[in-house]
Amino acid sequence: MxxxxxxxxxxxxxxxxxxxxxxxxxxxxxxxxxxxxxxxxxxxxxxxxxxxxxxxxxxxxxxxxxxxxxxxxxxxxxxxxxxxxxxxxxxxxxxxxxxxxxxxxxxxxxxxxxxxxQITFLLSLGQKCSSAMDLKVPLQCSLNMLEGDTGCALWPSSLFLSEFILSYQEVFSKKFCFEQIGSGVGLVGIALLHVGASRVECKYLPWESASKRELQDYGPEIILGADVIYDPHCIPHLVRVLSALLSPTSSEPKGNGANCCGPTQDTDDVDKLIRNKEEEAPVAYIATVIRNQKTFDYFLRVAAESPLSVLDITEMMKPSMSLLPYMLSYDRSSVHLLKVSFLCN
Ligand SMILES: C[S@@+](CC[C@H](N)C(=O)[O-])C[C@H]1O[C@@H](n2cnc3c(N)ncnc32)[C@H](O)[C@@H]1O
Known part of the structure; x- marks a missing residue:
């Protein structure tokens, strides 16, 4: 801006x-x-x-x-x-x-x-209320983008995902949210707690070695990931982790009746995309900057070969206003938001 x-x-x-x-x-x-x-x-x-x-x-x-x-x-x-x-x-x-x-x-x-x-989400903007309602998140970040396997720096997709969570609070409120797929410095987890997620888990989870059983035992309702699609070597592991977390055999996701849903056909229906009713199966929201088109296409291909549906919902779910208008270094338009769910046969 x-x-x-x-x-x-x-x-x-x-x-x-x-x-x-x-x-x-x-x-x-x-x-x-x-x-x-x-x-x-x-x-x-x-x-x-x-x-x-x-x-x-x-x-x-x-x-x-x-x-x-x-x-x-x-x-x-x-x-x-x-x-x-x-x-x-x-x-x-x-x-x-x-x-x-x-x-x-x-x-x-x-x-x-x-x-x-300190990242300040200006929730008070346009609300005619005091800045006391703004969310201020203190963080210790590395300036070395590669430190901690890239997890010690703050990446734009986590800003985007946090804005998304804070703009659609009703989707995440009272839900068991799981950000174990590359939670980095923890900004998204703090946004989730702010909107009243019932439980937020941020743990070290190597995709290559996490067992299907271990993943299915978590049984989260919503899975989040920011800037995790960038290394082609890790993509098959990432897709496997997502499939296990979203799979219908996952141990009873809290508040879930039916365990799986097909891809949303009517992508114009914003209500369908954000609704979070009791019967809805677990979903993953992945925010990503497409730095290398081939790598991203590879992710889509591997996901298509697995039982996952991937929808780009960036345009439909755009928050009505930026909560970080002062962050001129943050290019919101570079981030895509994907909704990933498990496909029924
Ligand atoms: C670019 S950083 C993004 C960090 C944070 N989500 C953000 O947006 O600020 C990528 C994250 O994915 C994690 N990651 C990459 N490959 C991984 C793997 N094979 N297993 C587990 N985590 C991995 C990194 O440790 C790091 O936390």
């Missing part, structure tokens, strides 16, 4: 700025939101807000990487303000000088590459 594209109120634009700062958005996006909050320039009010409301909020929670981030933001801010006729507030120079002089321990930076982020 272009920061200047949507006019927003003073309060909203300051909320965006703070939310973006706490989410550790890249400096150029933050500067753009700072300009938007100042009505086109980074006014002294905006600078003071960054010092008083944003930076202060992170003191005591952040890591060495957060200090590095703040130093960089302050530097970019000063450069941006100095390049105009606006005045740089004295405290901004002082704060920058402070971050210049504190030791950024290279050893610590190397050993602990975690950064503290």
């Amino acid at each position: 272009d920061a200047g594209a949507e006019p927003c109120s003073d309060v909203t634009s300051f909320l965006y700025l703070k939310s973006a700062f706490l989410a550790m958005e890249p400096a150029h996006f933050l500067i753009s939101l700072a300009r938007q909050a100042g009505g086109g320039s980074i006014t002294t009010k905006v600078q003071t807000f960054i010092l008083e409301d944003c930076i202060k909020d992170i003191v005591g929670k952040g890591t060495e990487l957060n200090n590095k981030y703040i130093k960089n933001i302050l530097q970019k801010l000063i450069v941006a303000v100095e390049s105009t006729s606006d005045i740089v507030v004295e405290d901004l120079y002082e704060k920058f000088a402070y971050y210049l002089t504190i030791q950024l321990d290279d050893q610590l930076l190397e050993e602990n590459n975690r950064i503290y982020k």
Whole structure:
């Protein structure tokens, strides 16, 4: 989203700025939101807000990487303000000088590459209610996208899936939800708890070795996965795991009468797609960025050879509004949402 594209109120634009700062958005996006909050320039009010409301909020929670981030933001801010006729507030120079002089321990930076982020889902937007109802999720993430078999970083599909869960709360409320297929830093699990899922399981589950029996014993009602379709070697295992979790022989999914359902033929029927009545069989919602079309096609092929139906429900289930409008680095349009269910003969 272009920061200047949507006019927003003073309060909203300051909320965006703070939310973006706490989410550790890249400096150029933050500067753009700072300009938007100042009505086109980074006014002294905006600078003071960054010092008083944003930076202060992170003191005591952040890591060495957060200090590095703040130093960089302050530097970019000063450069941006100095390049105009606006005045740089004295405290901004002082704060920058402070971050210049504190030791950024290279050893610590190397050993602990975690950064503290707070992802704020703006549930209050357009609701005429206080920002107290916004969901604030503190996370420790790695900047190394490959660390922990890619599970230590935050991926866009988990932002998308969390927005989906928070937008269709009734689908997940009081359900046993299972995010053992690559839960990463746990954002989706927290969103599920927020909407009142009856049980949320996030465990280490290697797809290759998980036994059918073990998987069937879980008996979840809803299975979730974000950004798990990317390695062709793992795809047959992933499909096997999904088939076992969704299979009619799974031990009694809570609240389930009939155990299997065919593919939804009437894909225009949004109600059918979101309904979560007692008799509905378990389903999986998988959010994915298609980085390699061949890999994605391979997933569809393997799924087609198994008893699974895969529907792309991205367009139909688009949340009416973004809950992360300040996250300019997050390209929502790159994510697809798939609904996977077990096919009857
Ligand atoms: C790209 S990350 C996505 C993490 C998280 N869902 C998110 O969206 O932020 C992929 C996840 O799939 C998990 N994964 C990949 N291959 C796996 C396998 N063979 N068995 C179990 N988990 C696997 C990784 O450990 C990681 O948590």
